[in-house]
Amino acid sequence: MKKIMFIAALAVSMVACKKDPGSISGNVSYKYNDYQGNKPDVGSIIRLYNVDKSENPAKYETTADLQGNYKIENVIPGDYLLITESKNTNTEFNDLLSQFTTKGKDVQAIFGTDTDKLAANSLALTNLEGKLNEAYSKAMSTGEQKYFDEYSAINKKKIAAEKEVYDKLSADLKSFFPASVGYDQKLEVKKITIGEAQNSQNNTDFGITFKSVK
Numbered sequence: 001m002k003k004i005m006f007i008a009a010l011a012v013s014m015v016a017c018k019k020d021p022g023s024i025s026g027n028v029s030y031k032y033n034d035y036q037g038n039k040p041d042v043g044s045i046i047r048l049y050n051v052d053k054s055e056n057p058a059k060y061e062t063t064a065d066l067q068g069n070y071k072i073e074n075v076i077p078g079d080y081l082l083i084t085e086s087k088n089t090n091t092e093f094n095d096l097l098s099q100f101t102t103k104g105k106d107v108q109a110i111f112g113t114d115t116d117k118l119a120a121n122s123l124a125l126t127n128l129e130g131k132l133n134e135a136y137s138k139a140m141s142t143g144e145q146k147y148f149d150e151y152s153a154i155n156k157k158k159i160a161a162e163k164e165v166y167d168k169l170s171a172d173l174k175s176f177f178p179a180s181v182g183y184d185q186k187l188e189v190k191k192i193t194i195g196e197a198q199n200s201q202n203n204t205d206f207g208i209t210f211k212s213v214k
Contacts, residue, residue: 020197024048024082025071028064030089030206040068041206043087048072049110051079051191077196081106085176086186089206093162094125096177099189106191111173121165128158 028041041064048060055076064070064087081103100107101119108115132154139147166177178184186206194200 019077021074022077022194022196022198022200023071023073023075024192024194024200024202025069026202026204028068028070028084028086028204028206030086031208033208038205039088040064040066041086041088041204042066042068044068044070044204045085045087046070046072047083047085048075048194049081049083050076051081051106051109053110075194077194079106079191079193081110082188082190082192082202083176084188084190084202084204086206089186089209090184091186093166093177093184094122094129096184096187097122097125097165099187100173100176103189103191107173107189111170113168113170113173117168118165121161125158125161125165128154128161132158 026046028044028046029038030041031038044064046062046064050058052058055078057076060072060075062070062072097118100111100113101115101122104115104119107113107118132151135147135151135154138144139151166174169177176187188204188206190202192200192202
């Protein structure tokens with residue numbers, strides 16, 4: 001009899017401890033250029049990664065509709081990385097990299113990548129980009145061949161450095177980066193908390209379609 005009462009009490013306790021699921025909704029937008037207002041980023045992908053990977057499910061995913069709206073329901077309450085991937089705007093490799101390095105430990109826990117090394121790689125790429133822009137400016141203002149040659153040499157170093165970083169990324173993290181040199185979709189990476197029986201609101205504006213780069 002005592003055993004039956006214990007099992008019943010345990011079952012009641014488990015039900016009482018179970019948290020009601022929450023949800024997240026929002027809108028994703030962008031601007032085609034400086035002269036047009038916001039447009040819905042139709043088809044953008046929204047992914048939620050549970051920081052506590054022991055939870056099941058640990059990942060949720062949806063896409064923005066024709067108005068750029070989205071909603072993910074029945075989400076286990078807790079801390080998440082919210083990764084929004086644009087379908088209509090583009091940026092460069094290092095801009096994507098910096099989105100992940102700022103979320104250090106959480107990115108490392110979810111994707112198994114050493115974010116301290118990623119941060120160092122991002123800084124090295126930023127330095128190369130600065131030198132590249134400087135060489136470009138000198139080449140355009142002076143027309144001297146030596147600056148065009150300098151620009152070409154620095155650009156080759158930048159491409160090689162990006163490839164080296166890409167090759168060391170975990171398989172899951174690689175999916176957010178271009179496999180070859182060039183533009184790829186902008187990302188926004190945020191840490192959010194989904195509350196019990198609550199809806200979290202998150203809007204993302206990716207800005208101008210293309211980043212202006214040399």
